[in-house]
Amino acid sequence: MARRLTRVLTLLPAAALAVTTASCAEEVGSGGDTEAGGEISLINEGKLTTCTHLPYEPFQFTQDGETVGFDVDLVDLVAEDLGVEQEIFDTSFEGIESGASFDTGQCDVAAAAMTITEEREQVMDFSDGYFDANQALLVGTDSDVAELSDLEGKVLGMQLGTTGEKYAREHQDEHGYELRQFEDLALLQTAVQTGQVAAAINDNSVLLDFANKNDDVEVTTEFETGEQYGIAVREGDAAMLSKVNEVLQAAKDDGRYDAIYEKWFGQAPESN
Structure with a gap:
């Protein structure tokens, strides 16, 4: 989407x-x-x-x-x-x-x-x-990160105040990644492209849309959260x-x- x-x-x-x-x-x-x-x-x-x-x-x-x-x-x-x-x-x-x-x-x-x-x-x-939504993970196409478990010791980007931020915080101790906040989606997506973060978490639809329009990033996994807008x-x-x-x-x-x-x-x- x-x-x-x-x-x-x-x-x-x-x-x-x-x-x-x-x-x-x-x-x-x-x-x-x-x-x-x-x-x-x-x-x-x-x-x-x-x-x-x-x-x-x-x-x-x-x-x-x-x-x-x-x-x-x-x-x-x-x-x-x-x-x-x-x-x-x-x-x-x-x-x-x-x-x-x-x-x-x-x-x-x-x-x-x-x-x-x-x-x-x-x-x-x-x-x-x-509108139905889930969370998803965005990474660079040359990345070896496919799941949250691949982020140990690395930085995961998230957007301030979102359900993606909540999901990332809930699973941080389990997977051992660092977190970095971004004010808006565009800054978060750019951070993945420029290597400021190893991956980004946000709603699946917006990340899939961005990946469809940019060859240097991809969505590697989605998390079933059952959200509705x-x-x-x-x-x-x-x-x-x-x-x-x-x-x-x-x-x-x-x-x-x-x-x-x-x-x-x-x-x-x-x-x-």
Whole structure:
């Protein structure tokens, strides 16, 4: 499988962000029925603001100056149903998965190929799962590393705040490798190409996509973790959650989901 995405908005300077998020938080907290089927309140009039972290191809990445990708197209369906436009806010993945992006009023929804986990469900609410994922290992094509057991005494790269990081830490003592964190996927992938790390762990779809487009790397193994991605909303925002689930289900029923999937992965999904 393959994935990549783009960026529309850049991170705001810290001072500006503090002011902006404070005002956004007030807007989120005012007005609107948060019960399912109630009124949906948006932090910016006429916009469905989506927090994401770029790049994470093919889910969200920049192409010809525009943010595109699988997740982007799915959230566009929600925006269309609401009669507004989607606006992408690029921020740290750690801020998204910790719930801080919702707490500070940065976004209405978060779509960042984000796995639904019990920890994350403590600070945000998730839609029904819309994509299945596992973890995988990326290495250079001239590498002798095929499994985690081959990494003893070597460095394994991981992306900060991801389920790949969690998996790597859980198995570190067993296999005796060192760990190095990277802020985003692109830096992690480049680290494998340049030999900064012996291997990298991340979601299978993005690593397979990268390997398909770069002859100097390959995916040697996948780890069955049974993950599912979900679109997140602010905790307690039942109206938005209901709308997202409604649109996702309708898209699966009428074939739009399959068309978007095939657009970004080159084939229709086996099941949805």
